[in-house]
Amino acid sequence: MRITIIGTGYVGLITGVCFAEMGNQVICLDIDDDKVKKLNGGNIHIYEPGLNIIYSRNRKEGRLHFTSNLADAITKTDIVFLALPTPSKEDGSADISTVLAVSSSLAKLFSEGKKNGDFKYKIVVNKSTVPVGTSARIKEILEEFGLVSGEDFDVASNPEFLREGHAVEDFMRPDRIVIGVSSPKAEKILKEIYNPFVRSGNPIIVMDEKSAEMTKYASNSYLAARITFINEIANLCEQIGANVDHVRYGMGTDRRIGTKFLYPGMGFGGSCFPKDVRALSSMAEQSGYDFQMLNSILNVNRLQRTRILKKMTNYFGENLKDLRIAVWGLAFKANTNDVRESPSHYLIRELVSKGATIIAFDPEALETTKQELGTLIEYAEDQYAALERADALVIATEWNEFRRPDFKKMKKLMINPLIFDGRNLYEPNIISQYGFEYFSMGRPEMSRK
Ligand SMILES: NC(=O)c1ccc[n+]([C@@H]2O[C@H](COP(=O)([O-])OP(=O)(O)OC[C@H]3O[C@@H](n4cnc5c(N)ncnc54)[C@H](O)[C@@H]3O)[C@@H](O)[C@H]2O)c1
Structure with a gap:
């Protein structure tokens, strides 16, 4: 099967790589030329465990391609997946303008192809998280360009449930696959491409498009x-x-x-x-x-995002000037470099606004954080370097390497052996034996012995 993925971010890249792994010919498109150049040059812009191996294998086998040219991406394809951003608007509703704009571009190219006699039936599958009714809107757009539903194209909704940090594993062995589709032809093809991912018997659940959109x-x-x-x-x-x-x-x-x-x-x-x-x-x-x-x-x-801050201001007072705070963890959760709406970033901005100097470390999210926070904070090369002369440590992401650190070394590096743990990584009674004051979430607080 020839598959096109439009939008090569967290969802699009994983989708493309995993479909290629099953033997399909995949072409991933992105509007961001730089990203496409990097991906064509062997560099992946996101961190996901296991991604590098299957990306490299499928590139080598010639099943995985990247482009920023839409016409090239769709000419020979059977199925087009949309994995485009749907960010919040000011009022909280989902902004689906990119999904609709790309649908119009597709409709235009499909109808030109049809006029030139250079076109075959395609399924447009939406993987972005979109409000109920968006599949119907995409179908309308394609029809407005003279394309006939069921003959020239079908639209399906196929929400994605992968978790960042486990994305490859989740895509390769999903709990279930949800497909919202009303065309039996499209349903059959989509089941064919997904069957290799559910060999252990997990279900492919077929429903109407609106229910699929709502399920996500x-x-x-x-x-x-x-x-x-x-x-x-x-x-x-x-x-x-x-x-x-x-x-x-x-x-x-x-x-x-x-x-x-x-x-x-x-x-x-x-x-x-x-x-x-x-x-x-x-x-x-x-x-x-x-x-x-x-x-x-x-x-x-x-x-909840202010809880740790409150614990800190209860301890230090409202003015955090002259305090050097180490932060372990910048990603919004472990095993990803994604910092979008990261609680760690939120806390850091608050601490800086109260005068604190922040020195931060994250195993994968330093670069993505630099793009967001720039020179607002200092960056450490490793978790211990962040602790030098620190008045306190905040643990903001539950990376495994923070779970069993060298507490003796930490205590020597810090001015004040004080930990605010937003992720409950340690046993309060053990940490106090090492001489730390320790504040965590929903557990008894331990003072130094
Ligand atoms: N990230 C997740 O864990 C996750 C999980 C399930 C579902 N989703 C949903 O999937 C969708 C995509 O999320 P994501 O995290 O992959 O986003 P992302 O921002 O990582 O990726 C989107 C990509 O689309 C590209 N793009 C933007 N406009 C484009 C255009 N006009 N043409 C081509 N490419 C364009 C961007 O450059 C970017 O690379 C969203 O609706 C999201 O809610 C995300």
């Missing part, structure tokens, strides 16, 4: 709700002297609840959860439904 928002908002719930439980634990570690274990072992997504922290971030909860809330509002829970999720998450 419902899933992300539900996951955001779980995180928010455990964050509030953690806050209450602090208030009344319980320990959230015990509580979440006690809760999560109930099979109706399960243990996943019950880790308290600094609030959810990233390019998906905040924007998708906002978009679903806005969609509900536009349809005349007051989805109260979503608004609470957003409000609680906003407050």
Whole structure:
């Protein structure tokens, strides 16, 4: 099968590489020439475990190509996947202008091809997270250019559920694949290309396009709700002297609840959860439904991002001038270089505005952070270098290498052995034995012995 991916970011690149791995001929397009040049030159702009190996293999085998020329990308293709950005607008709704603009460009090229007798049936599959009704809008756009649905093209919705940091693994072995499609022909072809990914029996769930679009928002908002719930439980634990570690274990072992997504922290971030909860809330509002829970999720998450800051100002006072704060972790979560809506970045900006000097380290997200924060902060070459003469350490991302550090070395490097842990990486009683003061989320605080 010949597959085109439009938008070669986190989702598009993983999709392209994984389809190539299954033997398809894949061409990935991006508007960003620089990105395309890098990808053609062997350089990947995102960090994902396992990506480099299959990218290199499929490049070598000649199954994976990159271009910024749309006509070249679609001439011979059977299926076009859209993996384009759908950021939040000011009012919280999803901005689908790129998806619609690219659909128009495709429609124009398809109809020119049809006139020249150089065109065959294609499926346009939307992978971007988009409001309910967007597939229907894409179909209308193609029809406006004289193309006939079911004959020249079909449109399908195929929301993506991969997690950054586990993206290759998730794409290669998904829990399920959701396809919103009404054409039996398109359904058959899409099942064919996805069958190799569900050999272990996980389902390909076929439904109407609107339900598929809704499934993505419902899933992300539900996951955001779980995180928010455990964050509030953690806050209450602090208030009344319980320990959230015990509580979440006690809760999560109930099979109706399960243990996943019950880790308290600094609030959810990233390019998906905040924007998708906002978009679903806005969609509900536009349809005349007051989805109260979503608004609470957003409000609680906003407050949660300030929890560590509050702990710090309780300790140091409001003015953080002359304090040197080390920050471990800049990515919005571990195993990615993505810093979009990162709780770490939010905290850093607040600390800087209160006068603190920040020296930060992240195993993969230093470059992406430099693009955002530039000279606002200092950057350390490794996790220990960040600690030199530090008045406190903040742990903001749960990278594995932060889990078992050399505490003795840390204590020697820091002026003040003080840790604010937004990710609950350490056992409070153990860390206090090393002589640290330790503040974490929803657990008893430990003073130095
Ligand atoms: N990142 C995730 O974990 C994830 C997971 C599931 C779904 N999604 C959804 O998938 C979509 C893409 O997300 P992403 O994280 O891959 O975004 P991204 O910003 O990493 O990638 C989008 C890419 O599209 C390119 N682009 C922008 N305009 C273009 C145009 N007109 N023509 C061609 N290319 C263009 C950009 O240069 C960029 O490389 C979003 O709707 C997102 O909500 C993301």
